[in-house]
Each structure stands twice: as structure tokens, then as C-alpha cells.
Amino acid sequence: MARIWSSELVQHVGQRVRLSGWLHRFRQLSEVSFLILRDAQGLAQAVIEDAPTIDQLAALANESVLHVDGMVVAVPQAPGGVELHEPSVTVISTPHEPPPFDLYRPTIKALLPTILDYASLSLRHPRRRAYFRLMAASAEGYRAALRQAHFVEIFTPKLVESATESGANVFELDYFGRPAFLAQSPQFYKQIMVGVFERVFETGPVFRAEPHDTPRHLNQYLSLDFEMGFIDDHFDVMRQLRPVLVSMVQAMQEHAPEAVQQLGIPLPEVPAEIPWIDFQAAQELIEHDTHEQLRGEPDLAPAHERWLGEWAKREHNSDFLFVTGYPMAKRPFYTYPDPKRPEFTNSFDLLFRGLELVTGGQRLHLYQDYLAALEERGQSPEPFAGYLQAFKYGMPPHGGSALGLERWVARIAEVANVRETTLFPRDITRLSP
Amino acid sequence: MARIWSSELVQHVGQRVRLSGWLHRFRQLSEVSFLILRDAQGLAQAVIEDAPTIDQLAALANESVLHVDGMVVAVPQAPGGVELHEPSVTVISTPHEPPPFDLYRPTIKALLPTILDYASLSLRHPRRRAYFRLMAASAEGYRAALRQAHFVEIFTPKLVESATESGANVFELDYFGRPAFLAQSPQFYKQIMVGVFERVFETGPVFRAEPHDTPRHLNQYLSLDFEMGFIDDHFDVMRQLRPVLVSMVQAMQEHAPEAVQQLGIPLPEVPAEIPWIDFQAAQELIEHDTHEQLRGEPDLAPAHERWLGEWAKREHNSDFLFVTGYPMAKRPFYTYPDPKRPEFTNSFDLLFRGLELVTGGQRLHLYQDYLAALEERGQSPEPFAGYLQAFKYGMPPHGGSALGLERWVARIAEVANVRETTLFPRDITRLSP
Numbered sequence: 001m002a003r004i005w006s007s008e009l010v011q012h013v014g015q016r017v018r019l020s021g022w023l024h025r026f027r028q029l030s031e032v033s034f035l036i037l038r039d040a041q042g043l044a045q046a047v048i049e050d051a052p053t054i055d056q057l058a059a060l061a062n063e064s065v066l067h068v069d070g071m072v073v074a075v076p077q078a079p080g081g082v083e084l085h086e087p088s089v090t091v092i093s094t095p096h097e098p099p100p101f102d103l104y105r106p107t108i109k110a111l112l113p114t115i116l117d118y119a120s121l122s123l124r125h126p127r128r129r130a131y132f133r134l135m136a137a138s139a140e141g142y143r144a145a146l147r148q149a150h151f152v153e154i155f156t157p158k159l160v161e162s163a164t165e166s167g168a169n170v171f172e173l174d175y176f177g178r179p180a181f182l183a184q185s186p187q188f189y190k191q192i193m194v195g196v197f198e199r200v201f202e203t204g205p206v207f208r209a210e211p212h213d214t215p216r217h218l219n220q221y222l223s224l225d226f227e228m229g230f231i232d233d234h235f236d237v238m239r240q241l242r243p244v245l246v247s248m249v250q251a252m253q254e255h256a257p258e259a260v261q262q263l264g265i266p267l268p269e270v271p272a273e274i275p276w277i278d279f280q281a282a283q284e285l286i287e288h289d290t291h292e293q294l295r296g297e298p299d300l301a302p303a304h305e306r307w308l309g310e311w312a313k314r315e316h317n318s319d320f321l322f323v324t325g326y327p328m329a330k331r332p333f334y335t336y337p338d339p340k341r342p343e344f345t346n347s348f349d350l351l352f353r354g355l356e357l358v359t360g361g362q363r364l365h366l367y368q369d370y371l372a373a374l375e376e377r378g379q380s381p382e383p384f385a386g387y388l389q390a391f392k393y394g395m396p397p398h399g400g401s402a403l404g405l406e407r408w409v410a411r412i413a414e415v416a417n418v419r420e421t422t423l424f425p426r427d428i429t430r431l432s433p
Numbered sequence: 434m435a436r437i438w439s440s441e442l443v444q445h446v447g448q449r450v451r452l453s454g455w456l457h458r459f460r461q462l463s464e465v466s467f468l469i470l471r472d473a474q475g476l477a478q479a480v481i482e483d484a485p486t487i488d489q490l491a492a493l494a495n496e497s498v499l500h501v502d503g504m505v506v507a508v509p510q511a512p513g514g515v516e517l518h519e520p521s522v523t524v525i526s527t528p529h530e531p532p533p534f535d536l537y538r539p540t541i542k543a544l545l546p547t548i549l550d551y552a553s554l555s556l557r558h559p560r561r562r563a564y565f566r567l568m569a570a571s572a573e574g575y576r577a578a579l580r581q582a583h584f585v586e587i588f589t590p591k592l593v594e595s596a597t598e599s600g601a602n603v604f605e606l607d608y609f610g611r612p613a614f615l616a617q618s619p620q621f622y623k624q625i626m627v628g629v630f631e632r633v634f635e636t637g638p639v640f641r642a643e644p645h646d647t648p649r650h651l652n653q654y655l656s657l658d659f660e661m662g663f664i665d666d667h668f669d670v671m672r673q674l675r676p677v678l679v680s681m682v683q684a685m686q687e688h689a690p691e692a693v694q695q696l697g698i699p700l701p702e703v704p705a706e707i708p709w710i711d712f713q714a715a716q717e718l719i720e721h722d723t724h725e726q727l728r729g730e731p732d733l734a735p736a737h738e739r740w741l742g743e744w745a746k747r748e749h750n751s752d753f754l755f756v757t758g759y760p761m762a763k764r765p766f767y768t769y770p771d772p773k774r775p776e777f778t779n780s781f782d783l784l785f786r787g788l789e790l791v792t793g794g795q796r797l798h799l800y801q802d803y804l805a806a807l808e809e810r811g812q813s814p815e816p817f818a819g820y821l822q823a824f825k826y827g828m829p830p831h832g833g834s835a836l837g838l839e840r841w842v843a844r845i846a847e848v849a850n851v852r853e854t855t856l857f858p859r860d861i862t863r864l865s866p
Contacts, residue, residue, distance in 0.1 A: 003663065005583070020663050022628075022827055040583065040631035040662075063827035096800040096825040120823035123629045132629075136586040140576070147688075150438070150473065153569040155655045155838070157857045158591070158638050159604075161865040171592075173606035173615070176644065176861050182606070182615075189857060192866070195455075196556045196565075198473035204637065205591050211609065222588045229473075230436065230453050255580075367529040386866025390553035392529040394455055394496035405588070424590045424622060428609050432594040433625070433819025 006044035009082045012072045019044055023064040025104040026057045037068055046070055046084035063099050065092040119424055119433050130259035131421045134252050135409045139203050141251025142224045145244040151199040151226055156189035162383035169209045182207035188387040190227040194398045195390050201226040213428050215417040220426040227400030234346040234362045237399040238322055245270045263413055268319040275312055276322035282308055298329040309354020324348045333373045336362035353411045360401025367391040439477035442515045445505045452477055456497040458537040459490045470501055479503055479517035496532050498525040552857055552866050563692035564854045567685050568842045572636050574684025575657045578677040584632040584659055589622035595816035602642045615640035623660040625823040627831045634659040644861055648850040652859040660833030667779040667795045670832040671755055678703045696846055701752040708745055709755035715741055731762040742787020757781045766806045769795035786844045793834025800824040
């Protein structure tokens with residue numbers, strides 16, 4: 001008999017079917033017992049009344065892998081309105097040892113380090129599965145919106161000759177006898193590719209050797225990048241981000257509705273126009289409220305971003321807020337200066353519920369401007385030769401952005417630590433599983 | 434004036450429009466001159482008759498970035514049936530130095546190392562652009578077919594604690610004071626994820642420190658992986674591959690028809706049933722024809738794969754051929770043995786036009802089988818603890834496959850060296866650009 005998914009049971013009332021999956025829970029009551037089977041699509045309940053099958057199941061550890069053949073019966077009080085009757089159970093494999101925590105409780109009763117140490121098991125919990133369905137849907141929504149707008153997907157090297165952004169916090173390795181680095185971002189390559197396709201995107205891993213141990217940092221994360229040519233300034237990039245975010249939210253609703261329901265969370269609404277505030281104006285607002293001295297600070301602290309997130313919700317009823325015009329001091333050398341105030345930049349961050357989600361901006365596009373920018377920072381252009389070559393041969397004004405996918409899902413799912421929305425997180429202490 | 438794409442010109446006959454792009458070529462003839470502008474979507478021709486504009490353009494190097502405003506006129510003999518008349522040209526940026534080769538010739542007149550050294554320029558050639566449009570479309574076709582079949586996209590770590598497959602040919606790096614490796618494949622993680630979503634896929638970079646310098650090896654490539662649970666054997670995996678390949682071909686036709694046309698190549702047809710041949714039977718066929726002694730050889734050499742590719746075309750009119758049942762000796766420890774002949778395996782390669790494109794098979798799914806397999810190879814289970822954990826807690830029979838995207842595009846585009854179908858290839862000598 002061909003197996004069906006648990007989600008297809010309702011279409012088979014009155015038929016004998018096969019389900020396959022994991023023994024999620026076996027509940028022995030005095031009158032009747034219930035087998036809850038978990039497959040990729042959800043849970044299904046089978047009612048067991050015969051003593052041999054009860055004995056068979058009582059002897060199995062949770063997470064045993066089973067075929068369950070039975071008659072589909074519509075029962076209003078059953079989960080999903082259907083259950084299996086008179087099931088016969090075939091054991092495919094049994095656990096080598098019983099699971100150290102239960103997967104059938106609303107949340108896993110273990111601390112985060114244990115949950116991460118037992119990733120292969122804890123990821124089977126319905127709530128944790130939901131995070132990663134939202135992640136898959138979001139990635140697809142991101143790509144769909146950009147393909148729609150004539151962006152071409154690219155695949156760029158993760159092994160590079162020179163440290164991408166700043167030279168700091170990069171992983172170094174031996175590449176056939178010479179040093180190589182893991183790419184901190186696809187920044188240089190996506191810019192080069194503006195010269196080829198004008199509009200490009202990549203959804204790939206990036207690597208940061210940052211020795212931070214915070215709830216929002218990972219040493220590998222998935223960066224959703226795009227870059228586009230023939231812009232006027234960074235506001236064109238910001239305008240392109242809106243339909244991308246809309247598409248990411250829609251994709252979660254369309255491709256992962258059960259995950260949204262599982263988590264019981266409202267998806268964010270992307271306003272028709274995402275509000276924005278200038279960096280200095282934002283500092284003044286925060287100063288006025290908190291009496292902190294921020295003038296001259298080159299960046300916003302996480303607490304300030306949270307403050308601005310609350311302000312955007314209060315003032316604009318928006319989960320999203322662009323902060324524009326960051327000081328040059330904290331931005332990389334390829335950043336385009338604000339023509340009117342060259343100590344500030346044509347750059348932005350997008351805060352989502354008070355957390356930096358996206359960084360972006362306009363980039364330099366003239367070869368001589370790159371040479372000048374590097375000289376000003378006391379850096380030799382030599383290590384950047386492969387990158388600078390693109391600007392030797394004619395490049396248009398361009399810009400782009402990068403979105404951290406794990407942070408997006410963490411904010412959507414309302415979990416505090418980005419490790420929870422990473423399948424197998426990498427941090428300063430964690431390299432396994 | 435808002436710019437339009439060159440591909441949209443035909444919809445604007447009789448209107449004045451703006452194009453933006455690169456000076457692909459300026460042809461000065463005695464009576465009239467032609468500006469060929471290249472943008473992301475293609476080429477457009479503008480007719481120049483006034484002396485000041487001719488002088489302006491004659492002074493510009495190719496690859497200058499321009500706005501060209503002009504009247505769209507239908508002219509049957511023009512490329513695409515339309516051209517711009519009475520254009521006015523605005524220069525956005527000019528090259529710092531003239532390009533070292535022409536992009537307007539049918540192929541770039543330079544050797545491969547030069548083409549790769551000047552990637553930021555050579556990738557702008559229409560023919561090279563076509564390769565990477567086919568690549569983007571193929572990746573999307575791969576994902577679409579698997580989403581359709583309830584596979585969930587995953588994003589797995591590329592920094593791992595133990596060498597994935599064999600311990601050989603891995604890049605090692607320092608991870609906050611301890612050794613880490615770059616993942617040779619997402620193999621372990623996609624198997625773990627079978628326990629979570631049953632069916633998963635990933636399209637991500639993999640890293641091989643192989644010191645080979647061949648036309649078909651790269652040290653980083655894009656691996657299109659999937660893995661599925663509740664299979665009977667490797668033939669279930671092979672059956673799932675067919676609609677995936679069909680979708681990849683369809684996506685090229687649908688999303689990149691201009692690229693297919695540009696290359697002037699026939700796309701492969703995926704037969705209703707992809708032919709397959711057992712490894713030993715394949716060896717016997719080749720022996721019979723070539724009088725080479727192959728019996729006992731644990732693998733096929735590239736020449737043998739080419740021979741089989743020609744045989745499949747001749748005998749089955751197929752560009753695709755599965756070879757099944759490889760000897761255990763050449764397959765990794767997680768490979769499921771053929772129950773009837775345990776020195777052979779439930780594994781396969783898919784040859785595409787005589788080149789190994791996909792490797793796949795059924796995997797072990799019982800914890801004790803993993804311990805036995807590692808012991809037989811004299812390997813300690815300890816470095817694999819995070820992986821083996823998944824099998825401690827109940828796993829179904831499962832299998833999967835991995836397809837090398839650059840090889841696929843190389844075979845489709847009929848180029849001999851896989852470096853040509855890699856944006857920025859990494860090989861034993863090449864780490865830049």
C-alpha cells in the first residue's frame with residue numbers, strides 16, 4: 001500500500017490507508033489507547049483497542065519509525081477531525097536509546113545548550129520544525145520577488161584572497177600553501193556582477209570570525225543579498241526592499257500556513273511606505289527621551305535600535321524602520337558619501353521590531369574614487385585588484401543590501417536567540433553538531 | 434525619463450525612450466554610424482548621423498556607461514527589428530583604461546586563463562552571460578521540482594568539526610583555537626534532516642581540497658543536494674531525479690530562452706524512463722568493445738564514462754544513463770550495501786553526455802550498522818557523534834543525491850572546461866578574482 005501524508009487523511013475518510021512516520025506519543029488510557037504518529041506534514045491519531053497492538057506499542061520507545069495501516073474515520077473530537085481505526089503497526093526501526101526529552105509537549109523541557117546539543121532530535125519538535133519551514137518559505141519569497149524584478153541569481157566564491165570588508169574578524173585557512181579567507185559577504189562579487197547583469201542576488205552562507213557571544217550573532221549565517229545598477233541613490237535600494245519583504249511574508253503565508261498556525265503568531269505587515277529617519281535625527285530623538293549623550297557616536301547601540309523600533313511602532317504603526325545616513329566612520333570603504341555631507345553616507349539599516357535586519361546603501365562606482373577611498377584609509381589597493389578591475393571598465397551608480405535570514409525568522413517567531421532559528425548554529429563555542 | 438530595457442524596445446515603436454547600459458561597440462561607417470548598447474537584457478542599436486554625437490562617441494572607450502535617449506523606429510533589417518533614431522547620449526562613467534579584448538566578437542579572442550583573470554570584464558560577453566542565466570534557471574528549476582514534491586529547503590553549516598566524507602582532501606582552518614574543516618558536502622546534515630522533514634534539499638557551496646587540475650574539477654562548486662526518507666532502495670531516489678531534471682530543462686527554456694537562443698544549442702531531452710545499467714554489466718560491455726581488462730576495478734575512469742555516454746545515446750537515444758551498484762570499496766561508509774551482494778552497494782551515478790553529473794544512493798539508517806561500518810574501516814565513531822546521534826533516535830530507510838551545477842551547465846553549453854561555467858572559479862592555482 002502506498003503511504004499518504006497525515007495532512008491527506010481528511011481526503012480518505014472511509015478508506016484503508018498507510019501512514020508512515022515517527023512514534024510521537026503513545027497514550028494508554030483505561031478504556032482506549034492513542035498512538036500519535038508524526039510525519040513530515042503533521043500529526044495523526046490512531047485509536048488502539050486490541051491488546052496485542054497495545055502491548056506492541058507499549059514496548060516501543062518514542063521516535064520508533066512505523067508504518068501504520070488503518071481505516072480513516074471522521075471523528076469531530078479527534079485532532080483534525082479524523083483518526084485511524086483498527087490500525088496494524090509495522091516497526092521499521094527503533095531508537096538505540098530513548099530520547100532524553102519529550103517532543104510531544106508544547107515546548108521542549110530543556111535548556112538551549114541541550115536543545116542545540118541534541119539538534120537531530122530537538123529539530124523534530126513541531127514548534128522547531130515550524131521555524132525552519134518559515135525560513136525555507138522566506139528564502140523562496142526573497143528569490144521570487146527579485147526574479148520578478150529581473151534580478152539574476154548568482155553563486156560566488158566563499159574562498160577569497162583578501163578579507164572582504166575590513167580585514168578584521170575573518171577566518172583564515174591554508175589554500176594549497178598560501179593564505180585564503182572565508183568570505184564575510186558576497187559584497188565584492190555582487191558589485192562586479194552589476195557590470196554583467198545589472199541586477200543580481202545571492203542566498204548563501206557568510207562567515208564572520210567575530211568573537212561575540214550574543215543572542216543575535218552567529219559565526220556562519222545565511223545572507224540574502226542583492227545589488228542593482230543605475231540607481232540615483234540608496235533610496236532606490238530601499239524602494240526595492242519593500243516588495244521583497246512583502247513577498248517574504250506572503251511566501252510564509254502561502255507555502256507554510258501550518259507553520260504560521262503552529263507558532264500562533266501574527267505575521268508582520270509591511271507598510272505601503274516603510275518609514276525612514278535620518279541617523280542624526282534618530283540620535284536626537286533618543287537623546288531627547290533618554291537624556292543620553294549620543295551626538296558624535298558613529299553608530300547605534302542595540303538598546304537604541306530597540307528604542308527606535310518601539311518609536312516606529314508607536315508613531316508609524318510599523319514593524320519596520322529605515323535609518324539612513326550613517327556616519328562614514330563606521331561604514332566600509334566602498335560606501336558612497338552623502339554628496340551634501342561627505343562625513344555621512346548614502347547608506348541605511350532596516351530595523352525590524354527594533355533589531356538590525358538589513359544593511360545597505362549606495363556604493364562608489366568610479367575607479368579613481370576607490371583608489372582615493374583606500375588611500376584615505378591607508379590601505380593598499382593591491383589586495384583588491386580583482387575587485388577594482390570591475391571599476392576600471394565602466395560601472396554605473398549602484399547599491400544593494402544584505403538581510404540576515406536567521407534574524408528575520410527569530411523576529412517573526414518571537415524567539416530571543418538567533419541560535420534557535422539556525423538548524424545547526426556556529427558560535428564561538430559551538431562547532432557541532 | 435525612466436529607462437526601459439533593450440528587450441522592451443519593440444513595445445515602444447514611435448515613442449521617445451531612454452536606454453541605459455554599456456557601449457558595446459561603435460561602428461563608424463562613411464554614411465552613417467551605429468552605436469550598439471548592451472544592457473542586462475540584450476543589445477540595442479542606435480543610428481547616429483549628426484557629427485557632434487559621432488565625435489562624442491568616437492572619443493569614448495568601449496564599456497563606457499551611457500544613457501541613450503532616442504526615438505524607437507521599426508526597421509526590418511535592424512537587429513530585433515527596431516532601432517533608436519536621433520539619439521542623444523549622456524555619459525555616466527568612462528573606463529579607466531580600454532578593455533584588453535573585444536566583447537562584440539562572437540567569442541572572446543583570449544586564452545582561458547586571461548578570460549578568467551579578467552572575469553569582471555569577460556563575464557559581460559553575451560555568450561558568457563548566457564551560461565550563467567542557464568545556471569540561475571537550472572537552480573530554480575531544481576528547487577521548484579523538489580518543493581512541488583514536498584521537499585523542504587535547508588541551510589546547513591559549512592564549518593564542521595570532522596571531515597565529512599573520508600577525512601581526505603578537506604580544507605582545515607583555525608576556529609577560535611581549535612581545528613575546523615570546510616564541509617565537503619551537506620551529506621551528514623541532510624541525512625539528519627530526514628529525521629525532521631523526511632524530504633530536504635539544499636543548493637549551496639561545497640569545498641574539496643583536491644589537488645587535481647582537470648577540466649572537470651573545482652575546489653568550490655555548487656552542489657544541488659536532496660535526501661528523502663521512506664524509500665525502498667536507491668531506485669526510488671533515481672525515480673525522484675527524473676522530474677527534477679525535467680524541471681531544470683524546462684526552467685532554462687522558460688526563464689532563459691534568450692540564453693538558449695544565444696548559445697544556439699539544443700536542450701537535452703530527459704527520456705520518460707532514464708536507462709540504467711549495472712556497474713559490472715557496464716564494465717563487461719566496455720571490456721567487450723575495448724579489450725581493456727576492467728574486472729575488479731572499483732570505479733569507472735572518465736574514458737569509460739564517455740564510452741557509456743556514447744553507448745546510451747546509440748542504444749537508448751538518451752543523454753542520460755544511470756550506472757548502479759558500484760563496489761563498496763569506492764563508496765563512503767554510510768552507503769547501504771546491496772542486500773544480495775554486500776560487496777556492491779545500493780548506489781548510482783548519473784552520467785550526462787558521458788560525464789558523471791550526479792552521485793547518489795541509499796544510506797544506512799540503523800545506528801548499529803553505522804558503528805559496524807565505521808569499525809570495519811578502522812574509524813572511531815567519536816568524531817561523528819553529532820551525526821550518529823540522528824540514528825540513535827529512529828530513522829527510516831533513506832537516500833539522496835548530489836548534482837554538480839557547474840558540470841550540468843558545462844555539458845548543456847557544450848564547453849569543455851567547467852571553469853568556463855563558474856563565475857569565479859577556484860582551482861589549485863586560482864584564488865582570485
